Amino acid sequence: MSISLSKAGTGDNMDVETREGIMVIADIENGTLHRSTLELLGKARELADSRKTSVSVALAGNNVGELKQVLFEHGADRVYIMDCEELGTFDPATYKEAYISIIKEAKPEVILISATHRGRSIAPRIAAHLATGLTADCTDLYFDEKGNFIQVRPAYAGNIYAHILSRTKPAMSTVRPGVFKPIQRIPGRTGEAVVMPKTLCPRGALRTISKTHREIASITEAKVIITVGRGLRRKEDIELVKKLARIIGASVGATRPLVDMGWMPKENQVGYSGNIVKPRIYIGLGVSGSPMHVIGMKDSEIIVSVNKDPNAPIVNISDYAIIGDLYEFIEKLTKETERLKSKIS
Numbered sequence: 001m002s003i004s005l006s007k008a009g010t011g012d013n014m015d016v017e018t019r020e021g022i023m024v025i026a027d028i029e030n031g032t033l034h035r036s037t038l039e040l041l042g043k044a045r046e047l048a049d050s051r052k053t054s055v056s057v058a059l060a061g062n063n064v065g066e067l068k069q070v071l072f073e074h075g076a077d078r079v080y081i082m083d084c085e086e087l088g089t090f091d092p093a094t095y096k097e098a099y100i101s102i103i104k105e106a107k108p109e110v111i112l113i114s115a116t117h118r119g120r121s122i123a124p125r126i127a128a129h130l131a132t133g134l135t136a137d138c139t140d141l142y143f144d145e146k147g148n149f150i151q152v153r154p155a156y157a158g159n160i161y162a163h164i165l166s167r168t169k170p171a172m173s174t175v176r177p178g179v180f181k182p183i184q185r186i187p188g189r190t191g192e193a194v195v196m197p198k199t200l201c202p203r204g205a206l207r208t209i210s211k212t213h214r215e216i217a218s219i220t221e222a223k224v225i226i227t228v229g230r231g232l233r234r235k236e237d238i239e240l241v242k243k244l245a246r247i248i249g250a251s252v253g254a255t256r257p258l259v260d261m262g263w264m265p266k267e268n269q270v271g272y273s274g275n276i277v278k279p280r281i282y283i284g285l286g287v288s289g290s291p292m293h294v295i296g297m298k299d300s301e302i303i304v305s306v307n308k309d310p311n312a313p314i315v316n317i318s319d320y321a322i323i324g325d326l327y328e329f330i331e332k333l334t335k336e337t338e339r340l341k342s343k344i345s
């Protein structure tokens with residue numbers, strides 16, 4: 001694997017004012033912190049300690065102030081709280097305004113954002129507003145011996161890792177959930193809470209008319225995932241997989257070709273351009289195990305694969321490889337689980 005060093009940003013906003021510290025933008029889903037925020041905080045803490053600087057968090061939303069304690073206990077030194085009614089519904093344009101106010105106040109050197117759908121929608125907006133560079137989907141971050149902030153991400157279809165130095169400040173990175181680990185919680189750890197004045201609350205542009213619930217649990221949170229690949233013959237057969245998933249309490253993931261064909265939603269894609277997952281059990285049905293897919297699931301605790309081809313790459317990384325037909329596997333596992341469940345109830 002080779003390494004390249006490239007530079008991000010146009011280099012024309014090297015501001016004269018001093019910027020310091022690492023800021024994490026908190027990602028909030030249904031009033032609770034998305035776990036990726038604590039993962040980013042873990043990395044921010046490590047980076048800040050290596051640079052002898054501080055970690056702050058931008059916490060924006062409605063009735064979110066109470067979340068500050070969790071952030072302190074996971075490594076934040078300072079939490080900037082923008083608590084506004086207008087932030088009750090996630091709207092990237094409104095949230096961007098809130099974060100810009102916080103960033104202007106905090107003047108961080110580095111800003112880390114989760115690559116969730118919320119993070120992905122606000123990060124470029126913030127970067128454009130600040131006229132700064134943004135490196136998406138980083139897999140590692142570090143300060144080099146000269147004190148430069150380096151962002152590492154796969155490039156050229158994952159064949160190399162690019163080490164990117166931003167010429168502009170603040171340097172901004174998005175990181176997918178699951179890449180870093182939170183620090184061990186320190187109960188009772190406190191920090192400074194900076195409550196932003198209500199006069200800075202942005203004007204909301206969206207009104208919620210109704211809310212829908214996702215049919216499938218988020219695969220980044222799932223403990224068990226059944227991922228289907230191109231071995232599946234017809235779109236309708238997804239229902240067989242969903243049924244099995246319901247019975248065994250799994251979420252359903254998909255390889256990119258199935259998403260591209262419109263058989264599964266993008267949010268269920270596993271891999272380089274989808275989600276990074278780390279379930280306790282990953283079951284791949286008719287998945288070949290291309291590098292682009294494996295990058296998103298290789299850290300699963302137990303990998304099970306069902307493939308007709310004994311030479312499929314996924315077989316080599318499987319803890320249990322079943323060489324056979326996925327339809328037969330689905331049918332047998334569904335029947336057997338139903339039989340066992342009926343005995344219990």
Ligand SMILES: Cc1cc2nc3c(=O)[nH]c(=O)nc-3n(C[C@H](O)[C@H](O)[C@H](O)COP(=O)(O)OP(=O)(O)OC[C@H]3O[C@@H](n4cnc5c(N)ncnc54)[C@H](O)[C@@H]3O)c2cc1C
Binds near residue numbers: 256285307309
């Ligand atoms: C920039 C870029 C980004 C990408 N990002 C992603 C990504 O995020 N995620 C992703 O998954 N891919 C991604 N890809 C695509 C990736 O390179 C592969 O093409 C893809 O992962 C292959 O999907 P698959 O395993 O479903 O299909 P295939 O490679 O076609 O494999 C199908 C497998 O099913 C087996 N099979 C067939 N019938 C049966 C049966 N009845 N029972 C059991 N086994 C059977 C076959 O033996 C084969 O191994 C990306 C590609 C590019 C260029």
